[in-house]
Amino acid sequence: MKLELRSVTKRFGAFTANDSVDLVVEPGTVHCLLGENGAGKSTLMNVIYGLYEPTEGHILLDGQEKRFAGPGEAMRAGIGMVHQHFMLVPVFTVAENVALGAESTRGTSLDLEQTRRRIREISDRYGFRVDPDAVVEDLPVGVQQRVEIIKALVRDAEILILDEPTAVLTPGETDELLAIMAQLRDDGKSLLFISHKLREVCAVSDEITVIRRGKVVGTVAPTAATTELASMMVGHDVNLTVDKEAPQYGDNTFSVRDLSLVSDTGVTVLDGIDLDVRGGEIVAIAGVQGNGQTEFTETVMGLHPKATGRIVLDGEDLLGMTTKKIIDSGVGFVPEDRTVDGLVGAFSIEENLVLNQFDTKQFSAGPSLRRGAIRSNARKKAAAFDIRMNSVSDHVATLSGGNQQKVVVARELSRPLKLLVASQPTRGVDVGSIEFIHERIVAERDAGTPVVIVSTELDEVYALADRIAVFHHGRLMGIVGPDVPREMLGQMMAGATAEELQANAPQPAVQNTTEGEPA
């Protein structure tokens, strides 16, 4: 089925989210919609899926104009959507979830047999390996996503919209998904794929449409250079590497000795971690998600009081201190998940900017908040960190992801720090903001602060690190230089120690294979 958008415009009040967008998805192709956070991708998808009515313009299916009053009609017309956040009932089985909304019944009882059969059919055909009777909450995220795809296919979708489908997947699952997408395309389905991860976009798409501020910037072939795509997205040439000088070490140190943590369920999540970070250098912790990095940063922040070992910052043992004391002693922390740990969504931007400093002398007098100081602080930070907003008194939840992250970073970086711990500092952040946040982190390091970065993105690790520490199953596999080859890093992330790898490789890895090129 061919999907065609002709000058589709969607306005919300005075704001134009989509400005006369033209888009053609040919049958049997994967068409990627590429754009920054807030560029209007999701709005456009919701217009196609019937969640929004376009203000102007037409949607054509196989040359026929269509108007959808809701997702139900879009579904009947053959459009299926896989949302970024799954629309599944966790306690239902796969079959029940798939049947939901279109249950076939026998008398008053539910007839799931037919649904089961369809699921098996589709599952076999595309190699989904999904058991119709498995309970959804027990399934890994990647499989849950396949259930979403099955849901669309069972309803005979010819056009599949995938909204940032890889955001929640591990690298392995991403590759599987890309393979499934290719298979669906070969089967004649049309796929509209939304992403801002350039690698996968180039890997799977037949055509790429770049959208910026609601307008189509251009449609390019996947052979285009990624730097070109990135600059199309953000509208200027992006500096994909971070310019930084060699580290100027200070005397101050952050050192971790024999740090261990056993979780409440008895699992050892940190196992004898030893790590030293000197003032003026960035140590990046690399590793696959869930190998103890999160717990490491949380332990440093005093959020796991049961941890054992020593965490010494400038001669002071942080372990055993309350989070409050640790923050007050000059530790800046950018948590991994800003919406859960970093921000209070219902609070205003100005309040979030003082979330861990509201009771300092600067922002309070006795029991009373100094609202004037809080407001002027917010204005200054918003300007310095380029937080794009309407008013500092708006709820922080109204900001785009990148701007929310800038609020967290602004809060943590704008006071004198003795240590900066930043976990996934640029997750879910658009390219322009990534560049900005990276520059800020490097500036903090150049000011002589020891910096610990946790990232699952190797590009980020290479871009920032002066040294790289690799975690695997709660253990430190070794600390290597920033010029270590990606393959070696990959092996360490899979559980090999640095010593083993060096012993196996007779010549030291002097050849700088990665750092010179635009990583």
Add this chain to the structure above:
Amino acid sequence: MSSSESQQPVAPPVDGAGAASEGAAAAPVTPPWASGPEKPSLAYRFTSSPLVLSVAALIAALVVGGLLIVFTDQRVLTRMNYFFNRPSDTFEAAWKAASSAYVALFEGAIFDPHGEDWTQRIYPLTETLTIATPLIFAGLGVAISFRSGLFNIGAQGQIILGAIVAGYIGFSWHLPVAIHLILVIVGGMLGGAVWGGLVGLLKAKTGAHEVILCIMLNYVALNLVLYVLTTPGFQREGSTNPISPQIDRSAQLPRLFGDSFRLHWGFVLAILAVLLVSWMINRSTVGFRLRAVGSNPEASKTAGINVTAGYIVVMVMAGGLSGMAGVSQISGTEKVLTGDVAASFGFDAITVALLGRSKPWGTFWAGLLYGAFRAGGVAMQTNTGTNINIVLVVQSLIVLFIAAPPLVRAIFRLPDPSKTGRDKKARKASAPKAGAAQ
């Protein structure tokens, strides 16, 4: 490790709250998510204001309540028997039934024009304020716990404990004027604070759910007051009735406008409490902590705020406010301790706090509204013979309509200010249009 091949330092988009952000393109100067109509028309601003919404809710409730009054009125029903012969009779009776009931409600709650002198005419309003006083105190207590994420439904128990302590100090200690009253107030607040703090403490230390703790402590308090009233220390000399001696005059809150009105200084204290709580929530560090814990405990913890200590603090404060409701009952209105001293104020306080959207001044006005219903409901029953249950039904309907803005918006076709421009919600906003297109 496939991501090692990725070409760009582009992090995966884990975009929780950013769901609303997609449509909001990052225009540099005028950010679009702030949009709404560019210059909202006067009509739009008027119809989307919360005040209009509240008035509309009131009208809707009065209409539905009026219908109920009409259909339960005996005179109307008799005339309906010959409706088709003389329909005007039915309508006339219906109008009379409904309007006289509402007039009685108004006259019982605010102003009685039939009063012989000014005192009698204004008396209903002072009654409303008297009844509202404990509701405002307890409502504030419930509201602050709501703001910090605790569903505190233990105001009833906290009021009773406040009343027990205040009452005991009031009738068994004999002290000079000012000191006695102050001790009664402090004691009552402490009684409530202990009862509330107990909930906070148990939740903080053991993780027990505050709703269950509150319910059970309500029962304990209720039966505790019934028990202490059987002990000699709380009974009148030579009597076995479950009623305490009257508290000393030195322990009473002075009447505000002389002895013709029951209204006492407790109402002024309640206004002070509203001001204080308003400052506390919005402008103090304690309130900042409390609101942060209420809206995102995880982020609060990460920001170094002690969440469990916050629970205790807020429950102590909430209990203290409810304790003040007990004080105002003992020391201002009732002057004796009985098993029924808290009436249903503790439960009504939950509604009051909800109606007031957990905001101090909202709670204040909701308390007044509820007080008016209480005062006017009596007059509605005695003057027009409207069944007291119908009175309660009408009250509940008004609360229901006020508490369900979308329902009222739908009835009166008012616009929803929160649904313009925000793409997350625009979906619903566009629904009526889409429906019309069908």
